Amino acid sequence: xxxxxxxxxxxxxxxxxxxxxxxxxxxxxxxxxxxxxxxxxxxxxxxxxxxxxxxxxxxxxxxxxxxxxxxxxxxxxxxxxxxxxxxxxxxxxxxxxxxxxxxxxxxxxxxxxxxxxxxxxxxxxxxxxxxxxx
Numbered sequence: 001x002x003x004x005x006x007x008x009x010x011x012x013x014x015x016x017x018x019x020x021x022x023x024x025x026x027x028x029x030x031x032x033x034x035x036x037x038x039x040x041x042x043x044x045x046x047x048x049x050x051x052x053x054x055x056x057x058x059x060x061x062x063x064x065x066x067x068x069x070x071x072x073x074x075x076x077x078x079x080x081x082x083x084x085x086x087x088x089x090x091x092x093x094x095x096x097x098x099x100x101x102x103x104x105x106x107x108x109x110x111x112x113x114x115x116x117x118x119x120x121x122x123x124x125x126x127x128x129x130x131x132x133x134x
Contacts, residue, residue, distance in 0.1 A: 017068035
């Protein structure tokens, strides 16, 4: 390894402030200055219950869950670089976007949005993120 090469170590990120993983994945992984948040649905922390039956309520909970995971990783929503959004129904986009936009008022990250035929546990929205960390 030369002086200019950097070796990063993979770290597992976990917090009780967000729902526990419901499968074979981590809430997030980090390496060097990057944090990769797994897809999150609108579960209430400590439960396996969706926060709401509405796209607005689930979107709000997903964003709060991801904010908690980012915080545990030494990051924040302000440092998010890329977001991928999966909606069960693309017709929910306007209602989703109204809530989502309140979390990224200035300098929103790059993002992609698509419709997914089914999401885990009957969720209406799933979001994953890539962020920098301090």
